[in-house]
Amino acid sequence: MSNYQEIVNLNVGGTRFATSWHTLTWVPDTFFTALLSGRIPTVRDENGAIFIDRDPNLFGLILNFLRTRDIDLNNVNIRALRHECDYFGITPLSRRLALCDEMNHSSCGDVLFYGYLPPPLNTSLPNSKNGSTVSRKSSTASPSDVVASRSHSRNSSLDLRTVGRIPSQDQLSRCGRGHSRAASLGNTDSHKGLRPQEISTWQENMKVQIIKAHHNWIAVAYTHYVTGYRLTDSCGWYIIFQSPVQDSAIERIALNAKTSGGATSGGNNSSGSDVMLGIASGPLVRLWAFSTHTEPVRRTLIGTFNLGVRVEQLLFVGPQLVALSGAGARSKAGVWHTSTQHWQTQDVAHLSAHDTAGSFLLLGTATGAINYIDMQKFPLRMKDNDLLVTQLYKDPNQEPITAISVYLTPKTNLCGNWIEIAYGTRFGSVRVIVQHPETVGHGPQLFQTFTVHQSPITKVSLSENYLISVCSEYNHVRSWRVTRFRGMISTQPGTTPKAAFKVLALEAPTAQPHNDCGPYGEQDEEQIFIQKVVPDTDTLYVRLASNGKRVCTIRSVDGSAVSCFAVAECEGALRPRRLLLCGHRSGAAQLWDLTAPVDRAARPPPAAASPAAEGEEPPAADGGPSPDELVRLLSACDLDAAPHSPHRPAQP
Incomplete structure (x- = not known):
């Protein structure tokens, strides 16, 4: 009997299969052709059947495809089956399954997808020899030149869409959707001529480090510069400013839109500023005002301030820029006041927490005290250099x-x-x-x-x-x-x-400031958590803060890993939009409109389905990732052998 008609007995994971040699080998260059040709050593059971230590259920589907050239995918885990096909090298079926997987995912996103902001033209790479930055942009234009050259896109949203398109399906397939690390950078031409260490540095500089929003403005921070976008009903999102390239890595940013006149140095800007941007690197804070009433956009450096210790929080309280550091006994607060153009710093012992309310900045301390600073009274004590830190409660x-x-x-x-x-x-x-x-x-x-x-x-x-x-x-x-x-x-x-x-999040403490799970939202409406389970993932889970119920699942449209995220309320024509802003390792930013799904999830259930008593509501079953989803996420990342809490205990 020739090999063509020979019967092959298999024992796959304890289940016996019998098929022909031809059925197993009609697809060339597979696991089976290597096995039956002797290139792979065989292990046989007590009955002489070839033993293969794989899932018998999935193998049965693959064997049926080899017999009939067809497959029924009803109630089949496509991702698991595709993994087995890749193992056995069944390329025709693997390609079909890849297409089926892509049918449920589009590079244009789903109904919640709201916008795609491509990486800016300028990407900076620190020079390892002298610490300066070298542009990887094809031209030699400076960031300020980029602002001037692209500011005309205020009149046409087509310019931005032409410059930075969402990657094509062919590019996505090369990136390897579902494997976030491989998909983090789709354009390998940018790496030509670079050493491996330089490539790693370039990739780190290219990814979005921080993303912030205020009103209808978004600030996207990379390692050495910040790009600003604005939303209008006619043009959508368009780039409008870019900060100068910084020598030091940017660690914190703050954004304040709709600032009043006199925000620029000397108070001689009669038209006022649309937006103010603050950045912090170590103890230094730089503050700019941008005016978009002129062409090109006018950028004014208000000043560079020194807090004396590393800035751990940077925020605006009204038009005032506040820098905080909670480094034990050396805790400090610094404030730049818009009206007086004055910067003040003061020791605030053992600062450990903060929040804002109107013009008040409340400060929690490691000694159990709650202090406050009233920003409206701030100018009264400039001569004494006193921020009027007052104890409110103990x-x-x-x-x-x-x-x-x-x-x-x-x-x-x-x-x-x-x-x-x-x-x-x-x-x-x-x-x-x-x-x-x-x-x-x-x-x-x-x-x-x-x-x-x-x-x-x-x-x-x-x-x-x-x-x-x-x-x-x-x-x-x-x-x-x-x-x-x-x-x-x-x-x-x-x-x-x-x-x-x-809200499980297996990230290092150093990554958490820009991946804060929440809760997010205004205090008079339903708040939400954003769950990013593993560091390198393209998937986020949006959950109600009140009961943990899953609102929706967000997945990157280009397969790149989410590097940072934030939630913002943006003005709309009829009502505010609640947007989830995601910065990605690819350098792009993606936006998702959560307004409708949050409203639906927060809607009370029908009376018949409501619990008998207020406190008897069971935990939501469809909250964070299910065990199966969690296993998939963990299989794509490296975890330490010893699990640890993702948060360090707060130090007194």
Whole structure:
């Protein structure tokens, strides 16, 4: 009997199969041709069948394809089957499965996909010899020249779309969709002539490090410069400014749109500035004002300021730029005031947490105190160089404060705004303090204490309807529904436990400042968490902060890994849009409109399906990644052998 008709007996994972030699070998250059030709050593069972240690169920599908040249994919895990086809080298079936996988994913995104901002033309690579930056752009134009040359795109959104298109399907296939590391850079021509170490540095410089938004503006920060985009109804998103290239790596940025006149140095800009941009590298802070009322865009350096210690937080409180550092006893706060053009720094002992409310900046400390700075009163003490840091409250147990959230009750005709503050401590306590009309003349009063956490609190959020706390045990979340009377938090019947769940994120602590899970959202609406499970992934899970329910799953349209993200409220023609902004290792930024899915997810269930009692709602089953999804994510990344909590315990 010739090989063509010979029967081959197989034992695949304990299941026996019998087929012909021709069936197994009609596809050339496969595992089976090598096995039956003797190029691969064979192992036989007690009955003489060739043993193959693979999944028998998936092998049965592959064998059926080899017999019939066809396959039924109903109720089949396409990704797992494709993995087996790649192992056995069945190229015709593997290509079909790749096409089936692509049918559910488009380079134009799904219905939530809102925008694609390609990498800018200028990408800078530090020169290893002298520390200067070398442009990898084809021309020698400086970043300011790029701003001038591209500013005409304000009148036409076609320019930007032509310069930076979404990669084609052919490019995506070369990148290897689903393997984020391989897909992080699709254009290998940019690497020609570079040594491996330079390529690694170039790739690190090219990826988006930080992304921020304010109103209808987005700032996308790379290692050595920042690019700004603006949204209009007629043009969509278009690039409008770019910062100068910095010698030092940018570690923090802050964006403030719609600043008033006089923001530029000397206050001689009668037309005012559309946006102000602050960046921090080490202890240095640089602040620019950009005016888009002229062509080309006018950029003015307001100043370079020194905090004296490494800047750990950079933010705007109104038009004031604030730099904070919580480096133990050397904690400092620096403020640049728009009206007075004055920079002040002051020691703020043991700074460990902060939040803003109106013109107030609240500072939690490792000694258990809550201090505040009123930015409106800031100019009154310039001669004394005093930021007017005032103590507002002292924790009764003097526990180090590690998270703080301020809620201003809605204004009323009788009492105006009244302050409610929730804060968390290093020992896991969550406390709520209030200053309502009945406590006029006194400091905030302790309202309620929760001791359900056993790890340091990393985030806390008090909103109109919910109190949400997160501890360092793999982002374990507890949420309570808040009872209110006439807009103020009430003890009758008091807060009610709502849900407990984890927002697992296996990232190094150094990566977390730009991958903050949340909660995000305005305090008078449903807030959300953004879950990025592993460092190199193209998938994010959007979840309700109140109960952990999954709102939607976001997947990169070009297969590149998400390097940073943020959530912003942008103005729209009819209502604000809640956008998820994702920076990618490819240098692009992708935008997703979460407004509709969040509204649907937050909508109460039908009365028949509602729980019998307020506190009896079970944990959401469709929250973060399922065990199968988690295994897929973990299979694409390297994990340490010893698991550890993704958050370091806060230090006193």
